[in-house]
Amino acid sequence: xxxxxxxxxxxxxxxxxxxxxxxxxxxxxxxxxxxxxxxxxxxxxxxxxxxxxxxxxxxxxxxxxxxxxxxxxxxxxxxxxxxxxxxxxxxxxxxxxxxxxxxxxxxxxxxxxxxxxxxxxxxxxxxxxxxxxxxxxxxxxxxxxxxxxxxxxxxxxxxxxxxxxxxxxxxxxxxxxxxxxxxxxxxxxxxxxxxxxxxxxxxxxxxxxxxxxxxxxxxxxxxxxxxxxxxxxxxxxxxxxxxxxxxxxxxxxxxxxxxxxxxxx
Numbered sequence: 001x002x003x004x005x006x007x008x009x010x011x012x013x014x015x016x017x018x019x020x021x022x023x024x025x026x027x028x029x030x031x032x033x034x035x036x037x038x039x040x041x042x043x044x045x046x047x048x049x050x051x052x053x054x055x056x057x058x059x060x061x062x063x064x065x066x067x068x069x070x071x072x073x074x075x076x077x078x079x080x081x082x083x084x085x086x087x088x089x090x091x092x093x094x095x096x097x098x099x100x101x102x103x104x105x106x107x108x109x110x111x112x113x114x115x116x117x118x119x120x121x122x123x124x125x126x127x128x129x130x131x132x133x134x135x136x137x138x139x140x141x142x143x144x145x146x147x148x149x150x151x152x153x154x155x156x157x158x159x160x161x162x163x164x165x166x167x168x169x170x171x172x173x174x175x176x177x178x179x180x181x182x183x184x185x186x187x188x189x190x191x192x193x194x195x196x197x198x199x200x201x202x203x204x205x206x207x208x209x210x211x212x213x214x215x216x217x218x219x220x221x222x223x224x225x226x227x228x229x230x231x232x233x234x235x236x237x238x239x240x241x242x243x244x245x246x247x248x249x250x251x252x253x254x255x256x257x258x259x260x261x262x263x264x265x
Contacts, residue, residue: 010199
């Protein structure tokens with residue numbers, strides 16, 4: 001398989017104290033990456049949430065410079081006029097734009113803040129803010145047909161991840177994660193990009209679904225949750241989801257030969 005010059009793999013909402021301390025022994029694939037490379041805590045944006053954190057990281061701008069503070073922003077100075085902060089709210093070039101201008105071919109996959117898709121020097125698959133695969137979600141547009149040919153059940157996010165359908169949510173987030181890394185491997189093989197970045201949202205969706213019944217410190221912890229065995233079972237689900245995600249990281253062979261960064265804003 002061809003080797004990109006730089007790979008960035010984002011694992012949204014992967015909590016540092018669990019990765020580096022509490023659950024490290026249960027995450028052999030991430031532990032292997034840590035042991036063979038360098039690691040440390042990165043300071044996130046303020047507020048430290050998906051939007052605007054990834055756009056801050058990719059542009060080098062803080063939320064004040066971007067004018068983005070969360071999923072919903074004011075359209076103007078009226079307190080009652082709100083809009084979703086999608087990619088059109090980001091007015092600065094992102095890392096892959098700078099690299100593309102420098103002649104690198106790029107592949108940016110599901111990075112929050114990249115919907116709707118826009119032209120890059122290579123490929124772009126938009127993020128979870130995309131309503132469905134029935135609207136444009138790739139650049140070039142023809143890439144969408146290729147993705148559907150590779151994965152007819154391709155999903156952009158875990159549907160209804162705040163519901164009580166825990167088994168279905170777990171199945172969907174495994175599928176979401178597996179599809180992202182399968183797509184990355186196929187694009188590396190087909191397009192041989194110089195730079196590849198993907199963000200997997202599975203860990204974030206896992207936390208939305210399972211953190212409350214797992215952690216007694218959660219302000220909405222439910223001691224009488226219908227989930228069996230409460231914290232034991234849900235902790236196993238969380239660790240299992242994390243390890244599935246970290247395992248898929250290692251399915252991209254260039255991760256072991258290219259400079260690779262695995263952040264979690």
